[in-house]
Structures are given as C-alpha cells and as structure tokens.
Amino acid sequence: MPRGYAGKFLEVDLSSGDVKDVTFNDDVLRNYVGGRGLAAKILWERLGEKWESVDPLGPENLFLALTGPLTAIYPGTRICISGKSPQCNGIIGSTLSGEFPADLKCAGYDGVIVSGRAEKPVYILITDDYAEIRDASHIWGKEAIDTIRILNKEVRELLENKSPNAGKSKQPSIIYCGPAGESRVRTAAVLQKVSHAAGYGGYGAVMGSKNLKAIVAKGRKPLPDVANPVTVRILWREVDRRYCRRDRTFPGMWGTGYGGYAVGARTSSEPVRNWQEEWHDEKRFGGPKFDFRYWVKRYWSDFNCAGSCMKLAVIKTGPYKGTFTDNPDYEMEAYLGPNLGVFDPGECIYLSALMDYLGFSGINGGNTLAFAAELYQRGILTKEDLGFELKWGDVEAFEKLARKIVKREGIGDILAEGTYRAALKISEMKGVDVTKYAVHVKGVEIGAHGTRSGLDYRPIGYACSPQCGDHTSGVYDAYGDMWMVFADSAVVCSIVADRELIWDYYRAVTGWDITQEEWNRVLGHRIIHIQRAALLLGGPDIVWDPKIHDDNPPRFYEPLPSGPYKGKTTDRKTVEEMKRQYYEAIGWDENGIPKSEVLKKLGLEDVDKALEKLRK
Amino acid sequence: MNKNEVVWIARDFLKCSGCRRCEIVCSLHHEGKIWPEASRIRVFMLVPGVEIPHFCAQCNDYPCIPACPVEALSVDEDTLAVLVDREKCTGCGLCIEACPGNIPFLHPGDNKAVICDLCGGDPECVKVCQEANFDALILVRLNKEAAKRDVNRRLFAQTPEEFTKDVAVNLFGEKAEEVI
Numbered sequence: 001m002p003r004g005y006a007g008k009f010l011e012v013d014l015s016s017g018d019v020k021d022v023t024f025n026d027d028v029l030r031n032y033v034g035g036r037g038l039a040a041k042i043l044w045e046r047l048g049e050k051w052e053s054v055d056p057l058g059p060e061n062l063f064l065a066l067t068g069p070l071t072a073i074y075p076g077t078r079i080c081i082s083g084k085s086p087q088c089n090g091i092i093g094s095t096l097s098g099e100f101p102a103d104l105k106c107a108g109y110d111g112v113i114v115s116g117r118a119e120k121p122v123y124i125l126i127t128d129d130y131a132e133i134r135d136a137s138h139i140w141g142k143e144a145i146d147t148i149r150i151l152n153k154e155v156r157e158l159l160e161n162k163s164p165n166a167g168k169s170k171q172p173s174i175i176y177c178g179p180a181g182e183s184r185v186r187t188a189a190v191l192q193k194v195s196h197a198a199g200y201g202g203y204g205a206v207m208g209s210k211n212l213k214a215i216v217a218k219g220r221k222p223l224p225d226v227a228n229p230v231t232v233r234i235l236w237r238e239v240d241r242r243y244c245r246r247d248r249t250f251p252g253m254w255g256t257g258y259g260g261y262a263v264g265a266r267t268s269s270e271p272v273r274n275w276q277e278e279w280h281d282e283k284r285f286g287g288p289k290f291d292f293r294y295w296v297k298r299y300w301s302d303f304n305c306a307g308s309c310m311k312l313a314v315i316k317t318g319p320y321k322g323t324f325t326d327n328p329d330y331e332m333e334a335y336l337g338p339n340l341g342v343f344d345p346g347e348c349i350y351l352s353a354l355m356d357y358l359g360f361s362g363i364n365g366g367n368t369l370a371f372a373a374e375l376y377q378r379g380i381l382t383k384e385d386l387g388f389e390l391k392w393g394d395v396e397a398f399e400k401l402a403r404k405i406v407k408r409e410g411i412g413d414i415l416a417e418g419t420y421r422a423a424l425k426i427s428e429m430k431g432v433d434v435t436k437y438a439v440h441v442k443g444v445e446i447g448a449h450g451t452r453s454g455l456d457y458r459p460i461g462y463a464c465s466p467q468c469g470d471h472t473s474g475v476y477d478a479y480g481d482m483w484m485v486f487a488d489s490a491v492v493c494s495i496v497a498d499r500e501l502i503w504d505y506y507r508a509v510t511g512w513d514i515t516q517e518e519w520n521r522v523l524g525h526r527i528i529h530i531q532r533a534a535l536l537l538g539g540p541d542i543v544w545d546p547k548i549h550d551d552n553p554p555r556f557y558e559p560l561p562s563g564p565y566k567g568k569t570t571d572r573k574t575v576e577e578m579k580r581q582y583y584e585a586i587g588w589d590e591n592g593i594p595k596s597e598v599l600k601k602l603g604l605e606d607v608d609k610a611l612e613k614l615r616k
Numbered sequence: 617m618n619k620n621e622v623v624w625i626a627r628d629f630l631k632c633s634g635c636r637r638c639e640i641v642c643s644l645h646h647e648g649k650i651w652p653e654a655s656r657i658r659v660f661m662l663v664p665g666v667e668i669p670h671f672c673a674q675c676n677d678y679p680c681i682p683a684c685p686v687e688a689l690s691v692d693e694d695t696l697a698v699l700v701d702r703e704k705c706t707g708c709g710l711c712i713e714a715c716p717g718n719i720p721f722l723h724p725g726d727n728k729a730v731i732c733d734l735c736g737g738d739p740e741c742v743k744v745c746q747e748a749n750f751d752a753l754i755l756v757r758l759n760k761e762a763a764k765r766d767v768n769r770r771l772f773a774q775t776p777e778e779f780t781k782d783v784a785v786n787l788f789g790e791k792a793e794e795v796i
Contacts (some may be wrong), residue, residue, distance in 0.1 A: 165709030167721030193664040220724035222651035301635035304747035308633045312665045322791035
C-alpha cells in the first residue's frame with residue numbers, strides 16, 4: 001500500500017444493509033489517485049456497460065465520497081463527491097471542504113462507496129475501522145442547523161458511553177443532504193458545517209434518492225504515514241508561507257467575499273438578473289459592507305488550512321436577525337445577490353444562508369431562481385403559475401419560491417428539475433422557447449464568471465469541460481488544465497494548491513514517481529476521457545450532442561448591454577477555433593468523440609467499445 | 617529562559633480560525649505523526665464557527681493531581697505544567713473527572729492520560745498560530761512565584777460546552793440558543 005492512503009474504502013449497500021471494506025490495487029491508485037479520478041474509474045467499471053440506462057436517482061447509481069493521498073496532509077482539506085450526476089448524466093467530481101475527510105482517514109478509510117437504496121431514512125456512522133447503518137427518521141426533513149445539532153449530540157454521547165473514562169469526545173464530522181436533497185431536487189448539494197457545499201452535479205439528490213441523510217465520521221487513529229516526513233514538513237510550511245500569508249492579504253484577508261463588487265465593476269463578468277447584464281457598480285454591495293457589518297469571524301478555516309478564505313457572517317439586527325452563513329463567498333454573493341436583482345448585503349446573506357439551510361447548491365439553485373424571475377419579467381410565467389409575484393430583488397418572493405421547490409409544490413415541482421430540464425418543460429407548457437434563457441452547460445448551471453467581456457473566463461472553459469458548468473475546472477489546452485483534475489483527484493483545495501510544489505508534495509507523501517508531465521499528458525487525460533464518455537452516453541432522460549451542446553449558453557453570445565464593455569460578447573469564431581484546437585489536443589474527433597486510437601493507446605479499450613455506437 | 621520565569625498560553629477563542637494546525641504540530645511534536653485525537657490541544661467545534669482550542673490551563677491549585685490514585689501526575693517545577701508518568705498511569709480517568717474543564721483525556725493509542733506539558737516551555741501550538749497571524753494562542757511570560765498565585769488560570773479550566781455557549785452568544789447573539 002502506498003503512503004498517504006488509509007488503506008481501504010468502505011462499501012455500503014443500503015438495499016441489503018451490507019457493510020464491507022474494499023481495496024484497490026496499487027496500479028489503480030497510481031493511475032487514478034483518488035477523488036475525481038478514482039470516482040471516474042469506479043463508476044465506469046461498475047456502471048459503464050449499462051451507463052445510458054442507469055437512473056442517477058435510482059438505486060443502481062453509486063454515491064461516492066472519496067479522499068485522495070494528499071487530503072488532510074496538504075493544507076486545504078476537501079473530499080470529492082461523485083456518482084452519475086442527475087444534472088448532466090455524466091460524472092462530475094464535486095469537492096467540499098471541512099473536517100470530514102480528515103476524520104474519515106483517521107478512522108482508517110480513504111472513501112465511502114454507497115449503493116442501493118435504504119427502505120427508511122438512514123445515516124452511516126463510521127468510527128475506527130468500523131461502520132454501521134443507523135436510523136435517521138428523526139433527522140429526515142431537518143434543515144442544516146438541526147441536523148448538525150442532533151447528530152453531534154447523539155454521536156458524541158454514543159462515543160463517550162463507549163469509552164466512559166476517556167474524557168470529552170470531540171465532535172464527529174458530518175456530510176449530509178438538506179431537505180432539497182431529500183426531495184431529489186437536481187440542484188441539491190452535499191453539505192458540511194452548515195455552509196460548505198459540494199454543489200455541482202446534484203449529488204444531494206443522489207443522497208436523498210438513497211434515503212441517505214448523512215455520513216458521520218469520527219476517527220481516533222493518526223493520519224496515514226507519509227513516505228518522506230521531512231520533505232513533507234518543509235513543503236507543508238512552504239505552501240503555508242505562499243498561500244496563507246502572515247500579513248493576511250489574499251486570500252486570507254478578502255476571501256472571495258470582496259468579489260461581489262469587484263467582479264461586476266472591474267471585469268464585467270458577474271451575473272446580474274439572470275445574466276441579462278454582467279456589470280454593476282453598486283458600491284453598497286461592496287466588501288466592507290459585508291466585512292464590518294456582518295463578519296463576526298474574519299478568518300475561518302477548515303482542517304490544516306490557515307488560508308481562511310471563509311468568514312463567518314451573522315445578521316444581528318432587523319428582519320433577518322439570527323441568520324448565519326460563511327462569507328458569502330463570491331459565487332454565493334453573485335448568485336444570491338445581483339443575479340436576483342439583490343444589491344443589499346444583508347438580503348444576500350439571508351438568501352445565501354437560506355439556500356444552505358434548505359440544502360441547495362447556491363450556484364445551481366440560485367441560477368434556477370433567477371431563470372424563473374426572468375420568465376416572470378417576460379410575462380411567460382405569471383402570478384397564476386407561481387402563486388405570487390416574482391420581481392427582481394424581492395427577497396420574500398425568492399424565499400417562497402425556494403421553499404416551493406423543496407416541497408415540489410406546483411411550479412416548484414418543475415423548477416426542482418434544475419434550470420435546463422425546467423426550461424424544456426416550460427417551453428412545452430407555454431409553447432414558447434425558453435431554453436435561450438437557461439444559463440447552463442449540459443444541464444449544469446454555470447458558475448458566476450462570464451466570458452463576454454473577455455477579461456474573466458475562457459470562451460470554451462465551460463463548453464468543452466466534462467465538469468460542464470463548474471467554474472473551478474474549466475478546460476483550455478488539455479495540458480495546463482489537467483492540474484485541476486489532479487487537485488480534484490489528490491483532493492486538495494484549488495485555492496491553496498500550488499502548481500509547482502504540489503508534485504513534489506505528492507511524491508513525498510506517496511513515494512511514487514509521478515511527474516507533472518506524466519499527469520498532464522497521460523494520467524489526467526484518462527480521467528477526462530472517461531468523464532467525457534459518460535457525459536456523451538448520458539441518459540436515461542437526456543443525451544447531449546457535442547455538435548450542439550459543446551457550447552456556451554445562448555445568453556453568452558448576446559452583446560453586453562451595459563458597462564465599460566457594452567456591446568462586447570463571446571466571439572463565435574474564437575469559440576469554434578478554440579474548440580477545434582482543444583479537440584485535437586485532447587484527442588477527440590471533429591464530432592467531439594474521443595478517438596479510438598487515443599483511447600486504445602491509454603488502455604481504455606472498454607471506453608472505446610462503448611463509444612462505438614456514437615461514432616456511427 | 618530566565619529560571620524565575622514561566623510561560624502560559626493565553627487564548628482568544630474569538631480569534632481561532634479552526635485551522636487545527638495546532639493539533640497537527642502538537643501531535644507531530646509528541647507523537648511523531650499527525651494525530652489530531654492524540655494532540656494535547658484539541659479544537660472543539662460543537663457548533664460550526666465556534667472553535668474552542670481546549671487544553672490544560674495549569675490551575676494554581678491543580679485539582680487533578682490529588683485525584684490520581686497512583687500518583688502519576690506531578691508539577692514540572694520548571695514550567696508549572698502537569699506531567700503524566702505514563703508508566704504509572706492506569707487510565708482510570710479520575711483526573712478527567714477532577715478537572716473542572718474535563719480537559720485531560722485518554723490517549724487513543726494506549727489509554728493513558730494526556731495533558732499539555734507546554735512542550736517544556738516552548739509550545740509548538742503557539743508558534744504555528746502566531747505564524748499564521750491569528751493570535752488565538754499567545755505566549756505570556758510570568759514571574760514564577762506570581763504565576764503560582766494567579767487564580768485566574770483556573771477560570772480557563774471549563775468544559776468545551778461551557779465555553780461554546782459563551783462564544784456562541786458572542787458570535788451569534790440570540791441565535792445561539794437555537795444552535796447549541
């Protein structure tokens with residue numbers, strides 16, 4: 001067993017109640033590392049042959065929560081959530097931060113593989129080299145704060161009773177889904193610590209579909225040994241020196257929470273009113289207003305990271321008194337602020353916290369709320385459809401709508417399917433094409449960075465990415481962009497992942513000799529090809545055609561209507577040219593399908609075989 | 617360090633980011649590996665956002681010491697820290713009960729009591745917290761005789777639950793009642 005790994009994975013079949021340990025041989029771990037890479041491998045191996053028929057919300061899908069060898073040892077501890085995505089029907093690696101992965105590794109597990117569906121709500125409790133399925137009917141339906149409070153108390157008591165002399169037990173770590181996940185809302189996230197979410201992919205709904213409310217871990221063993229402790233120690237300090245600056249400048253000082261103003265005002269790439277605009281100069285939405293009025297803790301971190309890009313925001317006065325969330329970070333600020341026509345920091349914090357409590361992905365769910373509001377603005381959705389008016393900036397109305405979605409009431413049942421699927425249904429219902437207002441790529445609502453001003457994200461970053469709308473993992477040249485695939489597979493936070501040091505760090509932890517070159521040219525490509533194959537096979541409800549869907553949403557080609565870059569838009573010719581270059585670099589044919597010889601060279605014969613039917 | 621001087625770790629829970637790098641360096645120093653559960657300083661987070669670094673406060677009356685039935689605990693005369701004789705310790709847990717803050721705990725490996733020894737007067741946790749510029753842990757130097765008389769130390773021997781309640785009220789206001 002290579003170093004850096006705890007040595008085994010936990011496999012839980014919720015249908016039969018079977019719990020067992022599984023291992024992967026060194027070859028698999030060396031090639032796929034962990035996290036996103038290993039998720040692609042596991043999903044393809046187990047579901048690849050019948051991929052198109054697997055319902056992401058059916059018992060045959062897998063729910064994966066995987067760490068990597070660098071997790072908890074490298075600053076910035078995250079875990080990668082995956083499965084067949086109910087948003088894109090492909091494979092997305094969606095990571096979230098918190099202590100859960102550290103506790104999991106200390107319990108002796110590198111990850112959890114969940115299959116089947118429990119008859120009643122359950123949670124999985126993991127302690128040292130042991131796991132059990134426990135009843136969760138008392139927390140089913142509970143929002144974030146109650147879920148955490150009840151599980152914390154219950155599990156701490158259990159642990160303290162088990163070793164009555166041992167003293168106070170620390171809190172266990174918990175990943176859970178909120179009420180949105182329970183209702184199988186396709187924009188539901190997997191969450192941790194109230195406000196940390198793995199949003200892209202819709203894996204909260206996968207948890208809900210399995211009747212799995214939470215996975216709770218408390219490990220009391222040490223983290224796995226590393227191959228070269230002295231080197232790791234030096235690199236650990238160096239990463240800290242570079243990213244977790246003593247003087248608390250970026251990212252420690254601002255977090256990304258000052259972006260809500262800056263991205264709109266400077267780069268003109270922030271969604272405003274469902275991306276109808278991307279520019280605003282609302283100084284009252286600026287960082288200091290969040291900072292001095294609401295941030296009660298300016299530096300909030302997760303295990304092993306002194307970067308503290310998070311800030312604890314609490315509203316202490318007024319109608320939203322008692323609300324708390326982190327930051328909100330830039331994406332939440334944008335999606336639950338300007339994109340809903342909200343320019344008041346307190347209101348933005350309230351809506352951001354509401355999305356956390358209900359278990360939405362703030363980006364994906366926020367996108368759907370704005371989509372509905374634009375349809376209301378255009379008179380396509382009416383007061384009769386919604387039950388109330390839905391005007392830009394109306395916090396109360398957006399809250400009502402979010403709760404309707406969670407309960408799947410009326411129009412909420414349609415919007416619970418996510419922006420794109422809702423657009424298809426509403427187009428049919430109203431007899432007008434509303435898909436042009438849906439800002440998504442292949443069913444995944446887009447991160448809060450536009451391409452039109454030309455100053456922020458690359459024109460094909462979302463369009464060709466197997467992560468679709470994910471803003472953290474855009475593609476560009478099939479070489480430099482492989483770095484993010486590595487961060488998601490070794491599972492570290494991309495904000496503190498040092499592109500230079502991470503390779504030495506990885507070698508010092510595992511003792512393996514993988515180089516950046518090998519990763520960027522071979523190992524990373526394998527993972528992308530598997531993700532791509534799964535995405536193109538898709539199904540059962542939607543199948544993507546790369547000729548149509550390897551593209552930005554229509555809105556990204558409308559000229560910017562305001563701001564310093566008024567009139568600018570994403571250039572179609574550039575997109576086509578970059579797409580052509582990317583296809584060639586990664587090894588896809590002119591239709592965007594991975595080439596047979598490329599797959600065979602990488603040893604992915606089964607992927608090649610599965611794609612044969614698409615090449616005809 | 618001056619022989620008449622001792623150090624004490626002052627703590628500011630409101631400034632603790634929860635990075636837990638103190639747990640990492642503490643366990644590296646004492647155990648040679650990253651072992652959060654064996655760290656002499658343990659960050660409790662009973663409510664998200666409320667981070668309580670929990671470790672021995674060196675009460676000047678040392679209630680833990682007489683509670684030990686096998687005399688495994690003693691005061692380090694150089695640092696005033698409590699030392700655990702791991703040969704003698706039977707893991708009965710009586711020192712934990714005697715501590716007003718239930719601060720000691722049994723080592724997850726061998727079930728012997730674990731108590732902060734101030735790293736012999738040069739605590740690693742403070743260094744890493746200071747390096748990150750959080751100042752949640754601050755090293756104060758005191759005259760040894762004055763330190764022995766300082767009754768305020770024992771006010772820091774509280775349970776994580778007690779500290780959590782106070783810090784939660786400070787951070788969340790009225791909401792604290794609901795989140796605890």
